[in-house]
Amino acid sequence: MSVGSDVILDRMMALHPKVIDLVLDRVWRLLEALDRPEKKLPPVIHLAGTNGKGSTQAMLRAGLEGAGKTVHAYTSPHLARFHERIRLAGELITEEHLTAILDECYAANGGKVITYFEITTCAAMLAMARTPADFTLLETGLGGRLDATNVVEKPALTILTPISMDHEQFLGNTLAKIAGEKAGILKRGVPCVVGPQPEEAMDVIEARAEALGAPLIAHGQHWHAYEERGRLVYQDETGLLDLPLPNLPGAHQIENAGAALAALRALNCGETAFEAAVSEAFWPARMQRLKEGALCESVPQAELWLDGGHNPAAGEALAAHLARLPARPTHLICGMLNTKDASGFLKPLAKQAQSLTAVPIPGEANTLPAVDLASMAQNNGHTTAISETVTEALHTITEKDPQARILICGSLYLAGHVLRENT
Known part of the structure; x- marks a missing residue:
């Protein structure tokens, strides 16, 4: 009798005594056993930040799909069912597919110590590497530098949403320390879209970007997004976009939309993508x-x-x-x-x-x-x-x-x- 994904997920939970243990050694070991799926992913857009990661990812995905692209998306935590974490070419992973991929990862891990998030992230990458798509959206679980998603050598783009105090017991007790962890997703030569940041966080991001030669596309410097007469106005060096307000409610979604639009511009997407990003996104439990x-x-x-x-x-x-x-x-x-x-x-x-x-x-x-x-x-x-x-x-x-x-x-x-x- 075959077991369902819930049973395997429960088994995975028992592989490590801690829920959170930030090192990458166990992830690298399992990815090696799985024949390095992180090297076979469609072009990756990697997102980190304290607030707005999920909403920004949802708008970015809506924009890319509006432009006719197929998109994988990985997010956490899930709300109602684990399947929400893994979207393959636009569709939530099926129970049958999820069960098979979890089973394979559990077997490849061989009973060794690994956290739940680490082994399920490896499972997501394995599923995404085997399914054709145009882009992969990876959202960090916690921090960035030592997050299990931070294993892609050369993403197409990185995004840092607003950083604030959260998870201090794991990331540090100052904004500078937390920003240092989040900025750990920056890669040499890879452009990074940066949402609105406190000055203390921005100083850390700029220093990291300079050390890596990673071009920044920063809010307030390279792009602006604001509401004017019931519309969303987005402006950068390429020109001005006059769009409907985001369908995700809340004034803070204007800046999240700005980050998604900046990313779509960097990826050379057209007008259809911009309109879809603000009109078609859905992200549950965000107002x-x-x-x-x-x-x-x-x-x-x-x-x-x-x-x-x-x-x-x-x-x-x-x-x-x-x-x-x-x-x-x-x-x-x-x-x-x-x-x-x-x-x-x-x-x-x-x-x-x-x-x-x-x-x-x-x-x-x-x-x-x-x-x-x-x-x-x-x-x-x-x-x-x-x-x-x-x-x-x-x-x-x-x-x-x-x-x-x-x-x-x-x-x-x-x-x-x-x-x-x-x-």
């Missing part, structure tokens, strides 16, 4: 409006939103987006991991929300207890409550205000649980 599904049906008059952002910069972006929405009483349902800067995330949201209901993240060992999260929220100006589940929180909020706007936020893991619950 996603939930309009149908079991949770929506349980609170039919409420306006439901979902977002997986979890650091201070994400809190700022969410607060800015809520401020631009039509006036309506807004309530937050929030669950976070204990490894995140909860106070930094919560503080900017206090002015936009009438209440915050803290919930635990189901099935997550590192969930921040709801009582602790509620206490942090209260210290940052929120009116708080505690619920055991998202469903309970929804019903408690809508009993008092059936037409409330409710944003479920704080963690991609919570967002994945909500998407599964809402099917």
